[in-house]
Amino acid sequence: MAGTDTHGRAERRSAGELESEVLAALWATERPLTPAEIQAEIDGGLAYNTVHTILKRLYDKGLVLRDADGRRGAYRPAKNAAELTAEAMHEALDRGPDPIAALQQFVTGLSAEEERALRDLLGGGAV
């Protein structure tokens, strides 16, 4: 796939969507990331300046912390609200099949045979 193609697609994404992607990238890893590392981590070639702008906006909203773990210029996600949300989610899940089961979840269950087929699809590597 041509670099310009992916770049063009990135440009079409809205600011809100890019915020989600940067936040998702920060949550996907245990360690704090610098803007350059985030840029590399995000699929679809964002400009460095764009990453910087998005990080500033996330910081202003209190969703990320700067200079995390003594690493200057590195960011990691703020945990407080996310932990409260997790508690609320588990509480709702524990209450029984409803109401969260009624939601459209990204994926549902698998049989053993399906599991094997999916592992093959991903190239047999560790998932």
Added chain:
Amino acid sequence: MRVDVYTPLLLSLLLPAVSPVIGRRVAPALAARVLTAAAVLTAAATTWSLVLLATTLLGSAPSVVAEAREDGQRLADPVPAAIGIAACAALTVVARRVHRAVRTERATRRALRRLAEGHPADTELIVAASPVPQAFAIPGRPGRILVTSAMLGALEPAERRVLLAHERAHLAHRHGALVTAVTLATAADPLLAPTRRAVAFLVERWADEQAAGAVGDRGATARALARAALTTCRTRPACALGFTDRAVTRRIAALQTAPPPRLWPVALAVLALGALSALCAADATNDMLALLTSVLF
């Protein structure tokens, strides 16, 4: 009236029978919309037919019948009393089922609103710091996407984009409202259960196709589904029981072939099924009114 009043019941057997085929052959966006529309029309017509059948009990109430006979009119009661009574019983069940479905929907909304609490209003992604892989859309204004940290950590960068684009499609195309509509239709008319399952599957397929378009890669979309499903399974004992409708596998298989065509003629035929039951119910209403008028005046 004799035929018309039963036709919606007959059609609510036909619609679920064709739903799975429509779901496999027609583009998911079109199929989900027409199946939902047809299900809602059929459920409304079926419920109304039950109301009409129950109303015939009034028509055969002794005093009214006696009066009609005094007028020298021979009253041909087209509906046996037993069917009227059965319709009354069915209506009670329908009312209870719809009430319960509405209550469940409300509870879901409340639970979802709670999950969005404490997050900035202008932020699309809500992360839950949880070891359980999970992702779903939270409809509303604005709509949100909830993903757990475990799910984000399990996916590759391109796959995270697929996940976000998938949930975004649910919100942008109001899939929540579509599923709620078909769920309430099924509550009113349990015969439509296969149609509800078809629509629930189709909105996932629809979101998959949107995600594949957004990232420009059907293969990456299929891999995202596979990895998310495997990750989810590793932490959830229910997976090992083989309790599955093969939904994920079918979605992945669909992504490995070309997107299905829109097939308007088939879609229009499904809509016609729904419209037909509505027309029959309307016609039966006319007959009913004529009958009541002849009895009472």
